[in-house]
Amino acid sequence: MRTDIDSFWIFALASKCRAFTQENIAWSLLIIGLAWIVVTLIYWAYPGGPAWGKYKLKNTSLTISNPIPGPRGFPITGSMKLMTSLAHHKIAAAADACKARRLMAFSLGDTRVIVTCNPDVAKEILNSSVFADRPVKESAYSLMFNRAIGFAPYGVYWRTLRKIASTHLFCPKQIKAAESQRLQIASQMVSTFNDREKSSFSVREVLKRASLNNMMCSVFGREYKLDSFNNEVEELRALVEEGYDLLGTLNWSDHLPWLADFDPQKIRFRCSNLVPKVNRFVSRIIAEHRALTRSENPDFVDVLLSLQGHDKLSDSDMIAVLWEMIFRGTDTVAVLIEWILARMVLHPDVQSKVHDELYKVVGRSRAVAESDITAMVYLQAVVKEVLRLHPPGPLLSWARLAITDTTIDGYHVPKGTTAMVNMWAISRDPEFWEDPLEFMPERFVVTKEDVLEFSVLGSDLRLAPFGSGRRTCPGKTLGITTVTFWVASLLHEYEWVPGEENNVDLSEVLRLSCEMANPLTVKVRPRRSSQSPLY
Numbered sequence: 347m348r349t350d351i352d353s354f355w356i357f358a359l360a361s362k363c364r365a366f367t368q369e370n371i372a373w374s375l376l377i378i379g380l381a382w383i384v385v386t387l388i389y390w391a392y393p394g395g396p397a398w399g400k401y402k403l404k405n406t407s408l409t410i411s412n413p414i415p416g417p418r419g420f421p422i423t424g425s426m427k428l429m430t431s432l433a434h435h436k437i438a439a440a441a442d443a444c445k446a447r448r449l450m451a452f453s454l455g456d457t458r459v460i461v462t463c464n465p466d467v468a469k470e471i472l473n474s475s476v477f478a479d480r481p482v483k484e485s486a487y488s489l490m491f492n493r494a495i496g497f498a499p500y501g502v503y504w505r506t507l508r509k510i511a512s513t514h515l516f517c518p519k520q521i522k523a524a525e526s527q528r529l530q531i532a533s534q535m536v537s538t539f540n541d542r543e544k545s546s547f548s549v550r551e552v553l554k555r556a557s558l559n560n561m562m563c564s565v566f567g568r569e570y571k572l573d574s575f576n577n578e579v580e581e582l583r584a585l586v587e588e589g590y591d592l593l594g595t596l597n598w599s600d601h602l603p604w605l606a607d608f609d610p611q612k613i614r615f616r617c618s619n620l621v622p623k624v625n626r627f628v629s630r631i632i633a634e635h636r637a638l639t640r641s642e643n644p645d646f647v648d649v650l651l652s653l654q655g656h657d658k659l660s661d662s663d664m665i666a667v668l669w670e671m672i673f674r675g676t677d678t679v680a681v682l683i684e685w686i687l688a689r690m691v692l693h694p695d696v697q698s699k700v701h702d703e704l705y706k707v708v709g710r711s712r713a714v715a716e717s718d719i720t721a722m723v724y725l726q727a728v729v730k731e732v733l734r735l736h737p738p739g740p741l742l743s744w745a746r747l748a749i750t751d752t753t754i755d756g757y758h759v760p761k762g763t764t765a766m767v768n769m770w771a772i773s774r775d776p777e778f779w780e781d782p783l784e785f786m787p788e789r790f791v792v793t794k795e796d797v798l799e800f801s802v803l804g805s806d807l808r809l810a811p812f813g814s815g816r817r818t819c820p821g822k823t824l825g826i827t828t829v830t831f832w833v834a835s836l837l838h839e840y841e842w843v844p845g846e847e848n849n850v851d852l853s854e855v856l857r858l859s860c861e862m863a864n865p866l867t868v869k870v871r872p873r874r875s876s877q878s879p880l881y
């Protein structure tokens with residue numbers, strides 16, 4: 347009330363004062379507007395665009411050597427356009443145009459970003475403790491991912507989760523324990539495809555369902571048949587789909603904070619609708635586990651419930667961790683298998699070499715077992731070659747965040763900068779790969795005794811589709827085991843040929859993972875005359 351009276355007197359006085367004429371107010375606004383435009387243009391003129399210019403101008407006392415080269419983009423928004431559809435292609439093209447493949451700077455609104463298309467610089471970034479944090483998007487916060495491994499800030503809580511993951515969830519014993527479940531799902535996939543033998547069909551639906559069922563079993567201990575409809579699976583599928591969409595969307599409010607109140611893309615609104623549903627779903631499963639006595643084969647919920655002392659998690663943290671596992675483990679695996687099958691259809695000569703290897707290692711009389719995979723050198727090379735040309739996370743899925751000021755490739759990188767690695771560009775670079783666009787699994791087959799096997803698990807940054815360093819993918823062994831075994835089973839049972847339309851379209855679409863833009867359509871021909879069940 348008092349404030350209203352004060353403002354009344356101020357306006358009354360101002361109206362009497364000659365300085366506050368309409369003309370003067372208009373001039374003042376014009377000058378302020380012009381000053382704002384000038385400052386905006388000065389920010390924008392700096393290499394890398396407005397966010398980098400703002401940093402430079404606010405830190406004039408810092409003697410920052412030469413700036414990191416990069417596109418300016420637009421004033422205020424910077425290079426948002428780089429992050430819309432197929433960001434990995436656009437970023438690589440921009441890096442070429444700016445001659446900045448080693449390190450390029452750009453702005454996403456107020457966010458300073460660096461990106462590299464070079465393996466040495468990628469190693470410097472990913473293996474540095476300075477970049478052990480992640481920039482957290484609003485959607486990730488809203489969807490509780492800041493309490494799960496992927497987006498938890500670097501610190502004690504994140505370290506505890508990583509320790510739990512490596513000692514309990516992804517340890518060799520736990521992966522081995524889920525072998526029979528993978529075998530059963532492989533068998534169900536084979537039967538499903540057998541029913542579709544006569545005509546061409548899309549494989550995506552079956553792969554996504556198989557992958558979701560696999561994660562439902564590992565995480566929640568739920569076993570579902572691939573060909574039967576189940577409300578619980580459908581419910582979870584819808585929740586996961588909505589989550590993918592939200593996390594995969596570039597949220598303008600993350601980079602232009604003044605937009606946040608308006609929620610222009612309705613991301614906050616959709617997240618707030620989704621979270622209670624996820625909470626209800628996962629809480630119900632946790633409650634059921636609490637009510638039961640421990641099973642012999644513990645699932646992830648059992649493992650988390652059994653933790654004691656410092657490692658014990660609250661229910662809400664458990665929900666976040668379990669939800670993330672379903673989320674991360676489902677689409678990466680399905681997306682990668684679809685790319686592998688597409689390449690098999692496109693390169694029948696390579697497919698027949700895998701068939702030969704299957705014949706030698708497994709024979710025709712029995713199904714593939716996981717223990718056969720170690721002897722299948724050529725199949726493993728095929729998986730690596732597909733990871734090289736079609737990494738599910740071409741920009742390594744989630745970026746890193748600089749915790750302190752640091753130096754990368756001789757350039758000053760300030761605290762709070764987001765760092766990305768364009769793995770897609772690195773693994774197609776002719777400087778590091780011979781005939782990089784050719785599909786040649788042979789490049790990964792060790793021929794001479796003195797040549798070391800190429801590991802894709804993060805030690806060689808020319809191909810590190812699971813990332814590297816402290817925040818490398820904890821599910822990589824599980825992921826690669828599942829993919830290789832399922833592909834071996836599918837190729838052992840069938841020959842994969844083009845569908846009626848006779849075309850395999852390798853165009854990509856980048857959501858949370860990089861998928862085939864047009865789902866693969868195929869026909870199958872059984873290879874083993876008597877279709878003996880696998881299980």
Ligand code: HEM
Nearest residue numbers: 495496674675678739742811812813814817818819821825
């Ligand atoms: C083909 C399969 C997979 C691929 C290509 C893949 C790829 C990746 C990549 C590139 C990262 C970021 C690494 C970095 O920043 O250095 C990541 C992180 C992560 N992945 Fe995977 N992943 C796969 C399977 C899985 C599976 C099966 C799970 C779990 C069930 C999983 C759970 C995670 C988690 C929790 C993180 C976050 C780690 C952290 O921030 O500490 N991933 N993954």
